[in-house]
Amino acid sequence: MTTPVCTSASKAASPLPSYAPTVRHAAYSSFSSYVRARGPVLLRTARSLTANPSDAEDLLQTALAKTYVAWERIEDHRALDGYVRRALLNTRTSQWRKRKVDEFACEELPEPETVPEPDLAEQQVLHDAMWRAVMKLPDRQRAMVVLRYYEDLSEAQTAEVLGVSVGTVKSAVSRALGKLREDPELSPVH
Numbered sequence: 001m002t003t004p005v006c007t008s009a010s011k012a013a014s015p016l017p018s019y020a021p022t023v024r025h026a027a028y029s030s031f032s033s034y035v036r037a038r039g040p041v042l043l044r045t046a047r048s049l050t051a052n053p054s055d056a057e058d059l060l061q062t063a064l065a066k067t068y069v070a071w072e073r074i075e076d077h078r079a080l081d082g083y084v085r086r087a088l089l090n091t092r093t094s095q096w097r098k099r100k101v102d103e104f105a106c107e108e109l110p111e112p113e114t115v116p117e118p119d120l121a122e123q124q125v126l127h128d129a130m131w132r133a134v135m136k137l138p139d140r141q142r143a144m145v146v147l148r149y150y151e152d153l154s155e156a157q158t159a160e161v162l163g164v165s166v167g168t169v170k171s172a173v174s175r176a177l178g179k180l181r182e183d184p185e186l187s188p189v190h
Contacts, residue, residue, distance in 0.1 A: 063087035133183040141176035
């Protein structure tokens with residue numbers, strides 16, 4: 001039990017009737033039990049509204065404070081989750097709207113960095129070198145590489161098309177990629 005620091009001031013400042021502490025205590029205990037029961041669920045909702053877990057905890061605390069203030073006015077306590085979720089969303093929207101956007105005046109406008117466009121001739125040279133290297137592979141390895149990487153089939157789909165096991169596809173593709181890495185025409189690509 002806490003004692004007020006200044007008894008005369010607390011009695012003078014409290015215009016509440018004598019039964020008010022009992023009503024307030026009942027409201028506080030029902031609110032506390034609600035928060036204990038539904039807190040983790042509401043925190044997950046708050047986390048989905050913010051990127052930072054600490055911000056989510058602050059957001060939930062603010063929404064619960066707003067809910068506590070209105071606790072006695074809420075008629076349907078079965079709809080409390082909806083009320084708190086709405087308070088979460090409204091609070092988050094208010095925070096977003098109040099966010100300060102820093103603008104700095106400068107003499108020169110910043111231009112976006114231009115990414116040089118790829119040289120089509122170089123791309124064609126690389127494409128041709130890759131196909132020459134693939135064509136040097138044994139027929140079976142070439143078929144597996146083409147199905148896996150050019151046709152974008154999974155290992156299981158490649159195995160099904162060729163009528164072999166998935167392990168055979170994995171080992172043959174691994175050997176084929178090793179040969180392609182060692183191909184002298186592709187060495188500048190490394």
